[in-house]
Amino acid sequence: MPPRVVKIGGSILQAPEDFQTVYQWLQPFSSPHLLIISALGSTTRNLEQAARLAEQSNLTRALEILDRIFTFHTQLTVKLNLNAHLSSIHPTFDQYYQELQHLLTGVAITQELTSRTLDRILHYGEHLATHVFAAFLKSRGVSPQIVPATTLIATDQQHLAATVDLETTIRNVQQHLIPVLRQSSVVLTQGFIGESSTGEITTLGFEGSNITAAVLATALNAPTLWILTKVAGIRTADPDLVPDTRAVPQLSYQAAFFLATLGLKILHPRMIQLAEAAQTTIEILSPFHPERTRINATADSQFPILLCVPYERWIYEEQRAFRPIRCLLPDESSTIFKPDPQHSLVIVWGQSLPQVLPHLPPFHLSITHLYATTQPPLTAALIQRQSLVDFLIHLHQQLLKETVPLNAG
Numbered sequence: 001m002p003p004r005v006v007k008i009g010g011s012i013l014q015a016p017e018d019f020q021t022v023y024q025w026l027q028p029f030s031s032p033h034l035l036i037i038s039a040l041g042s043t044t045r046n047l048e049q050a051a052r053l054a055e056q057s058n059l060t061r062a063l064e065i066l067d068r069i070f071t072f073h074t075q076l077t078v079k080l081n082l083n084a085h086l087s088s089i090h091p092t093f094d095q096y097y098q099e100l101q102h103l104l105t106g107v108a109i110t111q112e113l114t115s116r117t118l119d120r121i122l123h124y125g126e127h128l129a130t131h132v133f134a135a136f137l138k139s140r141g142v143s144p145q146i147v148p149a150t151t152l153i154a155t156d157q158q159h160l161a162a163t164v165d166l167e168t169t170i171r172n173v174q175q176h177l178i179p180v181l182r183q184s185s186v187v188l189t190q191g192f193i194g195e196s197s198t199g200e201i202t203t204l205g206f207e208g209s210n211i212t213a214a215v216l217a218t219a220l221n222a223p224t225l226w227i228l229t230k231v232a233g234i235r236t237a238d239p240d241l242v243p244d245t246r247a248v249p250q251l252s253y254q255a256a257f258f259l260a261t262l263g264l265k266i267l268h269p270r271m272i273q274l275a276e277a278a279q280t281t282i283e284i285l286s287p288f289h290p291e292r293t294r295i296n297a298t299a300d301s302q303f304p305i306l307l308c309v310p311y312e313r314w315i316y317e318e319q320r321a322f323r324p325i326r327c328l329l330p331d332e333s334s335t336i337f338k339p340d341p342q343h344s345l346v347i348v349w350g351q352s353l354p355q356v357l358p359h360l361p362p363f364h365l366s367i368t369h370l371y372a373t374t375q376p377p378l379t380a381a382l383i384q385r386q387s388l389v390d391f392l393i394h395l396h397q398q399l400l401k402e403t404v405p406l407n408a409g
Contacts, residue, residue: 003032003181005222007191007213010038010129011230012287016079019136022228025287029142029185034177034216036191037133038209039125040076043069044192050104051113051121059108066104070097073128077135085135092131096124115159119193119203126190126209134188144186151176153194153212155202162194162202164215166274173219181220189216207268214274214282224281229266232289237306237396238265241389246400247291250299255349256282258376262347263309304399305349308392343368343382346392351399352377359398361391 006026012018026033046069053062070093077089103121107113130146137144152172155162180187191209194202204211210227217225235245251259253276260267266284275282275295285292348356353372356379360367372379383391 001031002220002222003034003187004226005034005036005213005217005220005224006226006228007036007209008038008133009209009227009229010040010043010125012228013040013129013133016081019080019133021287023137023140025228032181032184033186034181034220035133035144035186035188036209036213036216037126037130037188038191040073040129040132043072043125043128044122047100047122047125048118050100051107051118054104054107055111055113057108057111059105062104062108063101066097066100069128073132076132080132080136080139082135082139085138089131089135093128096128100124116200119159119201122203123190123193123201126192130188130190137186142186143184144188145180145184146188147177147180149190149193149212150195150201152189153204153215155194155196155204157196157198157200157202159200159202161205162196164194164204164211164270165197166215166218168197169215170219173216177216178220207266207271210266210268210271211274214271214280217280218274218278221278222280224283225275227266227282227284228287229284230286231266232286232291233284233293234259234264234266234305236303236400237392238308241308242306242392242396245396246303248293248303248305249291250294250296252300253295253297255300255376256295259305259307259349262307262349262378263345264305264307302350304351306392306396306399307345307347307349308388309345309347342385344385344388346381346383346388346395348379348395348399350377351379353379355379356395356399359395361394361398 008022012022046065050062050065053065074093077086082089100121103117107117134144134146152169154165154168154172156165177187191212192203194204196202213225213227231239233247234251235247237245239245253272256267257269257272260269260272279297282295283292352374368382370379370381
């Protein structure tokens, strides 16, 4: 029987009740479970901030951030009442702290932060989270095994945005993971990180944990990959900006791929390509809500989806390994959507220009460029930042008024 492959996003594990909710969702453990763990909360961002400060010779401030990271994880173990397991967690935490302190001190002395060193610093976030979650499971009577992602995920040597070597990774899974899954009902590994052919730690870049999950689901021939997130499925708009969004019950691989390439959070083009090639169904859901989004070969949605891509995610910054918003609009030149920090790119997926125009809000003069295609059906525009939220709310409300929702079946 193929194992149940579940990626657990770090944003949903903030308090003891969150851990308990995820644990209840995972049960029963009658079949093998492979859990891919992400760094908790803002750990990865804080590790990078510490590294950047060290590069500027501000080692004192960098170590203050490091202290805050470890204080958060230590306090979380106390809140989870993991007292019986602290003897195994704290020595590991101490070792990680000393290793990170050494790395940051070296960066401060040389005033140089290479992508190779930054990868080494960033990868500790996933390891910290894995040990916390493993101890939590032990406190609930489950005995998980940890197989480090560096043992499984083989990559090229491109730091901060490594590409997975699928053939080598499949061999690693057969050699190092499948035997453990045969012996243990729960196995944990890390998302986001891998190891190059030269033995260097690498990271997979934006939404890297989801790439890890898709790779491992493919290697294990898992029929379904579950992605647990804070938000209940893919929404008709960003719920942080727009109220009363709806879950998009289902998407085809093709639609999901285009949305991923256009910059939709949670999705990544490579993740969708892997799932489609293996015919793996992807379920994106929150353990706190019943709504979800299913991605497979046949389903698609009649809901329009409103994407807002801010300048920071739109431009390509090689050092941070952000994905560029390439000009996927079929007939478009590369200059029409030139990055501009005063604007955000808004895309209405599933609606072409004639369908969108009647719903544009009265302050549509904030639009500087407007473009549409029919295959795929979408409309894209540059919206001034000061009008953005009001624009999104108005347009979302108007578009959904005339939309017939699909059943979530």
